[in-house]
Amino acid sequence: MAVVASAPGKVLMTGGYLVLERPNAGIVLSTNARFYAIVKPLYDEIKPESWAWGWTDVKLTSPQMARETMYKLSLKQLKLQPVSSSGSRNPFVEHAVQYAVAAAHTRLDKDKKDTLQTLLLQGLDITILGCNEFYSYRNQIEARGLPLTPESLASLPPFASITFNAEESTGETRKPEVAKTGLGSSAAMTTAVVAALLHYLGVVNLSSLDEDQLQGKKDVVDLDVVHVIAQTAHCIAQGKVGSGFDVSSAVYGSQRYIRFSPEVLSSAQFAGMATPLTEVIDDVLKAKWDHERTKFSLPPLMTLLLGEPGCGGSSTPSMVGAVKKWQRSDPQGSLETWRRLSEGNSALEAHLNTISKLAERHYNAYECIINACSLLPAEKWLERANEPTQTETVKELLGARDAMLRIRYQMRKMGEAAGIPIEPESQSQLLDATMNMEGVLLAGIPGAGGFDAVFAVTLGASCNNVTQAWSSLNVLAMLVREDPDGVSLENNDPRAKEITTAVSSIQLE
Numbered sequence: 127m128a129v130v131a132s133a134p135g136k137v138l139m140t141g142g143y144l145v146l147e148r149p150n151a152g153i154v155l156s157t158n159a160r161f162y163a164i165v166k167p168l169y170d171e172i173k174p175e176s177w178a179w180g181w182t183d184v185k186l187t188s189p190q191m192a193r194e195t196m197y198k199l200s201l202k203q204l205k206l207q208p209v210s211s212s213g214s215r216n217p218f219v220e221h222a223v224q225y226a227v228a229a230a231h232t233r234l235d236k237d238k239k240d241t242l243q244t245l246l247l248q249g250l251d252i253t254i255l256g257c258n259e260f261y262s263y264r265n266q267i268e269a270r271g272l273p274l275t276p277e278s279l280a281s282l283p284p285f286a287s288i289t290f291n292a293e294e295s296t297g298e299t300r301k302p303e304v305a306k307t308g309l310g311s312s313a314a315m316t317t318a319v320v321a322a323l324l325h326y327l328g329v330v331n332l333s334s335l336d337e338d339q340l341q342g343k344k345d346v347v348d349l350d351v352v353h354v355i356a357q358t359a360h361c362i363a364q365g366k367v368g369s370g371f372d373v374s375s376a377v378y379g380s381q382r383y384i385r386f387s388p389e390v391l392s393s394a395q396f397a398g399m400a401t402p403l404t405e406v407i408d409d410v411l412k413a414k415w416d417h418e419r420t421k422f423s424l425p426p427l428m429t430l431l432l433g434e435p436g437c438g439g440s441s442t443p444s445m446v447g448a449v450k451k452w453q454r455s456d457p458q459g460s461l462e463t464w465r466r467l468s469e470g471n472s473a474l475e476a477h478l479n480t481i482s483k484l485a486e487r488h489y490n491a492y493e494c495i496i497n498a499c500s501l502l503p504a505e506k507w508l509e510r511a512n513e514p515t516q517t518e519t520v521k522e523l524l525g526a527r528d529a530m531l532r533i534r535y536q537m538r539k540m541g542e543a544a545g546i547p548i549e550p551e552s553q554s555q556l557l558d559a560t561m562n563m564e565g566v567l568l569a570g571i572p573g574a575g576g577f578d579a580v581f582a583v584t585l586g587a588s589c590n591n592v593t594q595a596w597s598s599l600n601v602l603a604m605l606v607r608e609d610p611d612g613v614s615l616e617n618n619d620p621r622a623k624e625i626t627t628a629v630s631s632i633q634l635e
Contacts, residue, residue, distance in 0.1 A: 135309030159259035168249025313372035500586030
């Protein structure tokens with residue numbers, strides 16, 4: 127009876143800040159770091175008192191944080207009430223549960239309502255697990271005296287425990303000792319819980335997902351339902367309507383993304399206590415979701431790398447707030463900066479798309495030049511081109527590099543104007559050094575920037591050399607790679623021994 131669903135974390139390669147406003151686009155890559163949700167019945171049989179009193183039990187377990195929360199779910203209002211908890215509450219999962227159950231009441235035909243009622247009266251047992259890549263284990267690796275290498279990360283147990291600071295171990299505000307790595311854990315977690323619940327309750331059928339995607343169906347209705355419920359739950363849980371690129375990539379995978387109009391969530395945002403939740407969710411499902419997504423992934427023989435410099439993290443909301451304040455104070459100057467940023471983003475996207483087409487049409491020549499370039503710094507790439515296709519490929523590669531440099535310049539300019547470190551000096555030095563390494567196509571700071579991870583896109587087998595060079599620069603190369611797939615139905619609990627987890631499955635070339 128157990129249903130296991132997973133959703134990937136993300137890297138926003140282009141579109142930082144701009145993606146917040148339509149019609150600006152962002153390129154978001156989904157990754158092999160996944161959040162898992164396991165849903166099964168809490169009881170073998172229906173509890174008579176649940177039927178009589180109109181409520182059922184929900185148990186939420188987070189083994190990594192040693193947390194367990196018991197709730198009562200009202201079968202009429204569909205509201206969760208915590209009964210007991212060994213830690214702070216999780217608003218993302220709470221909203222995901224309420225909205226998914228409301229969607230089941232809204233979407234299912236009358237003849238399926240009895241089955242739904244039975245499933246709910248048996249209670250819901252929900253377990254959430256996040257791959258290690260969502261969290262920083264740099265301190266633990268250094269404390270063990272291990273080198274800052276991917277191999278050291280791979281030596282950690284899958285779904286490692288997340289400990290908390292002792293001085294803040296009481297109360298709601300305690301902070302994890304293990305910092306996050308900026309892969310969008312809340313969006314991936316929310317999406318995984320929504321997908322698992324909607325499949326478990328019979329609202330969607332994710333078992334045919336792979337087949338549908340292989341057939342190239344552009345609009346998979348079940349995925350769209352997961353997307354709408356996950357976006358709604360995530361936005362309401364965080365108290366603001368964000369751009370939604372993180373949830374969109376968690377559902378659909380790597381893509382070029384343009385955000386939805388915030389108004390589609392107005393019914394959920396401003397619903398009064400008296401408004402039935404089923405009515406709110408019905409409105410949201412019927413709303414005109416005008417986001418745009420186009421399938422996108424890196425060209426062949428290119429590898430996404432993420433590095434953790436160990437500078438501490440940055441607060442995305444406060445940085446976004448500073449940028450918005452600058453926009454208000456200098457509308458003309460900010461508009462010009464955004465225009466140039468947008469041009470750089472579009473140029474990079476165009477170069478990468480052209481490279482993908484060249485690979486498709488002339489793969490042998492493409493493979494040959496990529497492998498040659500992987501051994502050389504960028505200024506020597508053109509010397510290795512022996513025929514027109516290879517020359518064209520190298521020119522596109524160099525064009526992509528130039529576009530990334532323009533993007534970085536405009537991001538630095540925006541940071542200086544807004545008074546925030548979007549690309550701090552320490553990160554600039556690291557990125558410049560990375561861009562000068564053999565076989566490196568791109569290097570940049572994902573998303574909102576700051577002191578979080580840096581990314582690089584490498585050619586051929588050069589990723590090994592880059593991870594070693596990063597280690598010598600005190601940068602920990604993470605076990606994250608691009609995986610273009612979105613939400614997925616799994617066959618087993620990921621903790622089962624026969625399942626190779628994302629942490630240990632990565633093949634270190």
